[in-house]
Amino acid sequence: MPAFAELLERLVFTPGRNAKLALLKRFFATERDPDRGVALAAISGELSFTAAKPALVRELVASRTDPVLLAWSHDYVGDLAETVALIWPEPTHRPNRPPPELSEVVEALELAAKAEIPAMLAEWLDLLDPGGRLALIKLVTGGLRVGASGRLARQALADWSGHPVEEIEEVWHGVPPPYLPLFAWLEGRAERPDPRDAPVFRSPMLAQPLEAPDIAALDHTAFRAEWKWDGVRVQASAGPGGRRLWTRTGEDLSGAFPEILEALDFHAVVDGELLVIRDGEVAPFADLQQRLNRKVVGPKMLRDHPAGLRLYDLLFEAGEDLRPLPFDTRRERLEAWFACVKPARMDLSPQVAFASMEQLAALRDGARAAGIEGLMLKRGDAPYIAGRPKGLWWKWKRAPLSVDAVLMYAQRGHGKRSSTYSDYTFGLWRPDGAGGEELVPVGKAYSGYTDQELVWLDRWIRNHTLSRFGPVREVEKELVLEVVFDAAQLSSRHKSGVAMRFPRISRLRPDKPAAEADRLEALMAMVENRPQ
Known part of the structure; x- marks a missing residue:
């Protein structure tokens, strides 16, 4: 736990992406299993302790301190974990045992009944110094806002191990925490974990914003145009091993959209835009927001805010990787696949015909009246490359x-x-x-x-x-x-x-x-x- 606490503190107060990467890389290289895997899961948002709510923590701390002083301190500091770290009284008789390991804390929280948690937290808080208390409360309440995401952590794994981050992404969701097979592969002690037909996440291809200098140099004949729909970019993966709906950052949305998950009755990976669609018309983004971040979706929400998937691309078909193919070829494959499979709750994002950049600019200027974010331009010969490669995909959004x-x-x-x-x-x-x-x-x-x-x-x-x-x-x-x-x-x-x-x-x-x-x-x- 002390090493994890030090990592969190340094991440909070370290500006700059490269400096944070260096901290994470050093941590993964020097910490032991399973603690480094548990830390990786915590930073990536893969851990959740439903019984350890902030209200429970406040009640526990109020039982050891003056409740009024606690309320004033929390108001001044502004962060519950930091307040607890500073105000928790030093024990009169410190327990005769070392501070808990990170994996020990996580395992105990996963197995404990709600009634057991206050006593466990109190014992750990007595054992830890202020930095450790801060890390503990952030961990148990899900408040790890330290300027590091799951994507950044996986990039740190790539920098440390020498394996491309795209390879790590494709293994990631097929290996559960604490990721022992993943670390064994990264250290060269085992073969790469094979997710087989598991619905793993693949790093998406992203677009560069189209600015004036790029417009002037653009050969419009090499590009295809599509509307940029105002929804959530997603990747739907389905096959013998299961079905999943991912955001572009790898967040699992499957539970919030059960009707989409049910419609993934095929063996393929598709790239598209998640939207609320009524009678064929795209609803405002505010309607889609009603569906996001929900653990339970009731019948009324499903009826009033019906979700659909507007497809852009076909990445895998029956296990065949189509990403190295040119966009034009993938589009042909997508159209043929869609006509054959006829997946429910899905349609194809239409391509926009244009003969000149002037005509395309006029279409973009009219996008706001149609409730569309703007245009996407994709080179016809471009493969599907993870990341944001320059010059292959452009996004031309309407002015704010x-x-x-x-x-x-x-x-x-x-x-x-x-x-x-x-x-x-x-x-x-x-x-x-x-x-x-x-x-x-x-x-x-x-x-x-x-x-x-x-x-x-x-x-x-x-x-x-x-x-x-x-x-x-x-x-x-x-x-x-x-x-x-x-x-x-x-x-x-x-x-x-x-x-x-x-x-x-x-x-x-x-x-x-x-x-x-x-x-x-x-x-x-x-x-x-x-x-x-």
């Missing part, structure tokens, strides 16, 4: 929208931002029904600003706080933020009646009076697919 909004609330972030107000709720003006105007929240953003702007914003928020609601601060309605976003959609879940797609802070407008910020009707006018 923007509004000037007023900062209303702020909340601390996570990880290295846990002590900084970095999450911002903003609003627009609307009539209050009494002849005046009121601000109504329209979105939340936590990106887009620079480090210097974050420091300025944090100081401004602390100096202009009106009241507190747990971790949230309400601020004076004085600061205007220019917010850019990809789309606006009607939403019954939001008080304003509208939801933004990917809002981020473009710039701070301390020069602009709050009364001159935009009105809600300006945002409503940008809503796509609005009923007439």
Whole structure:
């Protein structure tokens, strides 16, 4: 556990991707099995302890400390694990045993009944130093926000072992934690694990954004065009070994979309876009969001938000790897396969005909009115290559929208931002029904600003706080933020009646009076697919 705690602490406070890779690489090279495999599972989000909820941790700590002091400390620090690490009292008589190993903690949590967990946690907290306590609470509550993802961890394995990360990705989901066969292969002690027909994830091919210099140099005759649909890019893998639905980062979505999983009645791997589709029409992304991150999907949700898969590519057919083939050939194979298999809840993403870049630009300009993100351009002779190779696939998204909004609330972030107000709720003006105007929240953003702007914003928020609601601060309605976003959609879940797609802070407008910020009707006018 101490080595894992040190790794987490250094990941939190180490900026830069390469530096984090170096930390992970050293950890995997020096730690023993099974602890390094358990750490890998934790960082990748493969561990979940349903009985160890944050509320249970708070109750345990409150039993050992002053509950009021605990509440004030949590409000100031902003992170439960960090608060527990600092406030947990040193035991009068420390247990006569070493701190627990990481694998020991995980095994005990997996086997323990809920009633046994508080005593176990208390004993471990007594044995650990503050760094170890921080790691323990983050582990058991699922709060490992340390700036390292599963993909980054697998890249570190590749850097350490010399095996391509794409090979590791294809083995990854066929080997359960703590990944003993995986580490044996990477160290040259065993053959590469064979997932056989298991539905493993393959690293996707991604597109480069198309900018002005690239447009000028583009030979449009070499490319094929498709619409860029506003959903979630997924990979569906099915065969004798099972069925799975993956996001482009390898997250398993199978449980949230049982109707799609049922439709994977074939032996192939397809690449496509997950959408909510009603009567052949693509619903706004906000409808798809209702389905994401759900462990249980009821009949009403299945009926009101029917999911479908719009297919882009065919990667494997009956065990044959089609990725080395040119895109044009794979498209022909996809169309023939689709006509033969006729998979339920799926259709083909149509190719868009064009004769010039000017014509393509006009199509792209009209994408917003059709509720489409933009265009994809794919070279006809391009193989399917994992990663983001330059010049083979381009994404030409429509220009973002923007509004000037007023900062209303702020909340601390996570990880290295846990002590900084970095999450911002903003609003627009609307009539209050009494002849005046009121601000109504329209979105939340936590990106887009620079480090210097974050420091300025944090100081401004602390100096202009009106009241507190747990971790949230309400601020004076004085600061205007220019917010850019990809789309606006009607939403019954939001008080304003509208939801933004990917809002981020473009710039701070301390020069602009709050009364001159935009009105809600300006945002409503940008809503796509609005009923007439």
